[in-house]
Amino acid sequence: MRLSDISEWLVPVHVVGEQDIKIENIACDSRKVSAGDLFICLRGFTVDGHDFAAQAVAQGAVALVVEEKLAVDVPQLVVPDTRRAMAVISSRFFDFPSNKFKLIGVTGTNGKTTTTHLIYHIMTAWGKKAGLIGTINRRIGDQVVEMKNTTPEALDLQRYLHDMHREGADYVAMEVSSHALDLGRVRGCQFRTAVFTNLTQDHLDYHETMENYLAAKELLFTQLGNTYSCKQAAYAVLNADDAASDYLLKRTAAQVVTYGIDQAADVRATNIRFSGQGVSFDVETFRGNGHLDLQLTGKFSVYNALAALATCLLEGVPFTVIKDSLEQVAGVDGRFERVNAGQPFTVLVDYAHTPDSLENVLKTVQEFVSGRVYCVVGCGGDRDRAKRPLMAQIAVQHSDVAVLTSDNPRTEDPERILQDMVDGVSGVDRARFTEIIDRREAIQFAIDAAEPGDVVLIAGKGHETYQEINGKRYDFDDRSVARAAIAANGFAKERERIE
Secondary structure, three states: OHHHHHOOOOOEEEEEOOOOOOOOEEOOOOOOOOOOEEEEEEOOOOOOOHHHHHHHHHHHEEEEEOOOOOOOOOOOEEEEEEEHHHHHHHHHHHHHHHOEEEEEEEEEOOOOOHHHHHHHHHHHHHOOOOEEEEEEOOEEEOOOEEOOOOOHHHHHHHHHHHHHHOOOOEEEEEEEOOOHHHHHOOOOOEEEEEHHHHOOOHHHHOOOOHHHHHHHHHHHOOOOOOOOOOOHHHHHHHHOOOOHHHHHHOOOOEEEEEEOOOOOOOEEEEEEEEEOOOEEEEEEOOOEEEEEEOOOOOOOHHHHHHHHHHHHHHHHOOHHHHHHHHHHOOEEEOOEEEOOOOOEEEEEEOOOHHHHHHHHHHHHHEEEEEEEEEEEEEEEEOOOHHHHHHHHHHHHHOEEEEEEEEEEOOOOOHHHHHHHHHHHOOOOOOEEEEEOOOOOHHHHHHHOOOOOEEEEEEOOOOOOOEEEOEEEEEOOHHHHHHHHHHHOOHHHHHHHHHH
């Protein structure tokens, strides 16, 4: 593709220099520039890509996209907003990949990862080539790659979607974060279906208010197609039990299908029965009724399954296929994941890092535990401070012993983070909680204290395999740490002897 092919798509644009040059690829990270690339200078929160333009040219960039003309001797496309331009350029360069399959976006505070995984598994079981983009990884067929952000930058996202089209994708299920929506990362994506899970407090360090947070989520639904033709049909799948759904319903032109438990809905679960092994329920849908026996458990799992069920029914997937697929899913990495290493008590690792998600997980534990509940939980640094006391309050309220500890301190003092949490439980009986800054020691403490019939919930990091401290990432996997703690008590050795 030539630079002129790209510039003709940008409005307004001021072209500096020759346009009749070939563009081999596009980059927005100067460290990844190769010969023949077009380098897009983005203004970020901590660095400005314009400051690295000369470095990009030295590495082979043949043209730039900038917000102001630079003293660099290569052609430049000067635009008002390089981030907005990047979405247009990326879509054009990769030939509008989301138009070539059905793209399903899932947004909400909690449940995005599990819901997209369920949709992916259902579509695969239906015989379709399905892709997945989300917090844990992106995948198409047997190809699996770990992800850094829940939703990639527009350039990377369009490249991934292009790759999935080349692999023959029929459907792609994608997590869509509020940050991504607000920063325009999904501009240029044509969504077939937008799914809303729920809205609870999170990311207020970025959005500042819940109103702004909801407004970011809203963008996914207002961006759905405004026509009702066969080729451009679009759907919104909304949680009828979440008040924010009424707001979203009024702001989308798409046809709407609702799901829920407590309120009337197009897809509704009834007669729900929980156990430590899973959850079963009857389901009433706009395409008939049925029954599900899931290996997943908890009310949140019911919601996630209903969202996936409603989405796939819209695509014409037979209920029997959906049922078989959902019932075969044993779990998702770091989501209510059991750690079994021979111990006579239950150890669970979950990504719950918001007040609502932590409360939901602890309430689920209370539905089957026969002994005591130990909750190991921390809060991330450089993030929403307002939720820290709430997390501590919920941990103390819904467990017998809360072990308050570190999560990813990032650049903050972990003692300060922990103090924010402790402030939320001032006046509470000290026997109900303890503070251990070192997360490894905190996990060991809870496992040392647990007895047969107890549950140890390790919350906050889930699938993550690192701990971020002072800008560096260190290997740390709650599941591996828990297994080591169990082995230190001799349970794993005892299991091996018995087996």
